[in-house]
Amino acid sequence: MPRNGSRSPSGRSEGLPPGEAGRFRAALLQRFDRTRRPLPWRTARTPYRILVSEFMLQQTRAETVAPYYARWIRRFPSWDALAAASPDDVMREWQGLGYYARARNLHRTAQIVRKRFGGRLPADPRLLVELPGVGEYTAAAVASIAHERPVAAVDGNVRRVVARLLDMADPPASRVRRAAEQMLDPERPGDFNEAMMELGATVCLPRRPLCEACPVAAFCRSRAAGTPARRPGARRSRRLREAVFASAVFVDGRGRTLLARRPSKGLLAGLWEFPGSELPASEAGRGSEAPGPESPGLVEEVARRRLADFGLAAGACQRLEPVKHAFSHFRATYHPVIVMEQPGSAAPKRLPAGARMVPARPSGFRRLAVSAAQRRIAELLQRRLLAEPESRPLDGGALP
Ligand code: SF4
Structure with missing residues (x-):
């Protein structure tokens, strides 16, 4: 996992210079500690609750997820409760949240965790990605937030933040990932990942980034270059x-x-x-x-x-x-x-x-x-x- 200013095969630096990376983490986490949103999955954290919230947050905004999450935890408070539920019960609790494959996958995951892992969610992202509906992002988010594994979670928000910080026009996913890994705080990987996501969701907004209120503006190359609105380059929208x-x-x-x-x-x-x-x-x-x-x-x-x-x-x-x-x-x-x-x-x-x-x-x-x-x-x-x-x-x- 490249860190502290490591270089890509082309010889270009993947992230912030080593001296800057530490100050960047401190500025980001200081702000996160003061202002983190009081989302329901941020209290009483268990691997089960974190996985449920990550499934619900796939493709869905935190504000929308909050009431569904609270209801779900009341109805299915544990791996056992979810694994033992009928498919109909599971779908009924999920209804309205959309993307129903997530509910089916979460249900199957609970059954696998109970049967194969004795009710303990694995910490290794390589095992997590084998669970139904768990992709690379979800595995990294859960491994870092639930188990403090030092792995960067790159969702759409984090991709945008990284592309702007490093002023990258259309970076391939692998480059964003290496840069995010290099920036990651190895002492607090879960908080760091959440802080990056929160920055993208509340400050480094897609259309109008609030650079004046940004805790890491001093490190941002696209701000210095006057390019935040053009970073990352627009993805071609699919015609549905x-x-x-x-x-x-x-x-x-x-x-x-x-x-x-x-x-x-x-x-x-x-x-x-x-x-x-x-x-x-x-x-x-x-x-x-x-x-x-x-x-x-x-x-x-x-x-x-x-x-x-x-x-x-x-x-x-x-x-x-x-x-x-x-x-x-x-x-x-x-x-x-x-x-x-x-x-x-x-x-x-x-x-x-x-x-x-x-x-x-x-x-x-x-x-x-x-x-x-x-x-x-x-x-x-x-x-x-x-x-x-x-x-x-x-x-x-x-x-x-
Ligand atoms: S300074 Fe602006 S563009 Fe740069 S990370 Fe902060 S909000 Fe995003």
Whole structure:
């Protein structure tokens, strides 16, 4: 692990000069000790709690994570409690936080830690990266914060801070890592990593770095060069695919609605949803002449076809507002349509496996894990049923 002004194969210095590195650490940690944010995972620190917080913080801001973390720790206070939980319980506690693969991986990790490591999280980053969902960054963060291992944790915030401190335009990950390792405080690696992340999250901001308030401004080469706004160079933003879905919100005469469970692998695996279908590109209106989801009857037709898969007879339809949701690799727009049960139709004796009728009121969803977009559709349904008496179940059944 290169330290104290070591040089790259090209002979260039990887980080701050040796004399400066010590003063840099002192300035950074002094400020961190005085101003660190009182985040819930910074009290009662255990390897379990630190790993849970690091999983939740992947792709998600600390302010968003805080209430989910507190609820999770109440529900699953230990490796044992999490390892013994059912997948449904785990997904339900995670719902709303997104990126559900993290919850599944955390659950599997708890089972492995209990079974293979006797309930003790390994300290070696090389063992940590073998756990499900633990990448190089998470392994380094956990090894340093939970076990004081001297390894630098480089996330997006730290990459930006390092690139600016050293005035690097578009540094490869390996160079940032070597520089971060060289700057790391070997006495307090966990605090150092957290201080770097905190600096990136609160002071060295992506668009407008607050250089006047920065505790390490004296060491910053991009500040001296007047280049912070251009460091690091902008990454090419990916153009995300747009996906359009029709969602069938079936309501029967007893005020119940149909939910179906997603497959156990892939996107939103195992979560419950209003059954739907993605509209092919032509039907999604992306071709110049193509009919779009606003075309009369198109979404309704797709929803009816989907309900026929469950043996349900569709009656009157009523559109709800579209719901948008951004996934990591595509943007989705759901076009939900309430489909009332066909009056006088015979309900199927049994629904296919993985389908369930639940009360269309909030209590019907409480015990099932659904994604944020599907929860939004459920809220729209409940609001519409309450606001518009004509949408109520046709036989006068109880209002949801
Ligand atoms: S001086 Fe400005 S650009 Fe440099 S590390 Fe501090 S906030 Fe970031």
